[in-house]
Amino acid sequence: MGSKFPDGAIGRRSVLAVSAKAIGLVGLGLLGCAPRSSQSRNSAQNQVKENQGSAVSGQSGKTMTLSSAAFAADGMIPAKNTCDGQNLSPALSWDEPPAETKSLAVVVTDPDAAGKTHWLLYDLPPDLRQLPEGVPANPLLSQGGTHGKSDFGKFGYGGPCLPDETVSGSHRYVFRLYALDKFLDLPPGASPIEVSKAMEGHTLAQAELIGRYRRP
Numbered sequence: 001m002g003s004k005f006p007d008g009a010i011g012r013r014s015v016l017a018v019s020a021k022a023i024g025l026v027g028l029g030l031l032g033c034a035p036r037s038s039q040s041r042n043s044a045q046n047q048v049k050e051n052q053g054s055a056v057s058g059q060s061g062k063t064m065t066l067s068s069a070a071f072a073a074d075g076m077i078p079a080k081n082t083c084d085g086q087n088l089s090p091a092l093s094w095d096e097p098p099a100e101t102k103s104l105a106v107v108v109t110d111p112d113a114a115g116k117t118h119w120l121l122y123d124l125p126p127d128l129r130q131l132p133e134g135v136p137a138n139p140l141l142s143q144g145g146t147h148g149k150s151d152f153g154k155f156g157y158g159g160p161c162l163p164d165e166t167v168s169g170s171h172r173y174v175f176r177l178y179a180l181d182k183f184l185d186l187p188p189g190a191s192p193i194e195v196s197k198a199m200e201g202h203t204l205a206q207a208e209l210i211g212r213y214r215r216p
Helices: 015-033 036-050 192-199
Strands: 054-057 092-094 103-110 116-124 171-180 203-213
Touching: 092 171, 103 192, 116 192
Parallel strands: none
Antiparallel strands: 054 203, 103 116, 103 171, 171 203
16 A cells, blocks of 8 residues: 655646646736747746646745756656666756745646655755756765665665556656655655654655557
């Protein structure tokens, strides 16, 4: 059975995100009379927004966004980021967390498989703004940060790996970033349950990015 991490995000957008969407819709009505340079600029901005996940506020009231160059929000995760390919973790980037942030955590779960945890990273430095593609499965990361063990008992990222019977369907994979007001100080290999318990009541802000995968 999967572990419960604070979500507050699936199926919901923050007021800021909803407002941005509404502004975008108004902007669409003005594109017909906008100069070509404005249209190009708007197109580039829309592409950036497409790759961003939900902005979710926590107890600090600040919102954050999480994005990946590998796939758009609610888009298909490339095969190279799954067990059908190289099983590389996708590159992730995010904006500035609340000033009180003491550490960051990244968690990937599959809500279509009882919330199984596929990746568990905690005690990332608060000034970190991105993770490169293919983060090594070392218990301790060189840039700071600690790997816990997934629900499959392994260190590091474990990408989508659908059983044969779901070949015609797809699963959602939720990438979540948490800004925490404490350093968890857990040893490498902590379980999803242990990390979730240590995080309880300490989330200042969070963001999520949902990707999907179906077998070719």
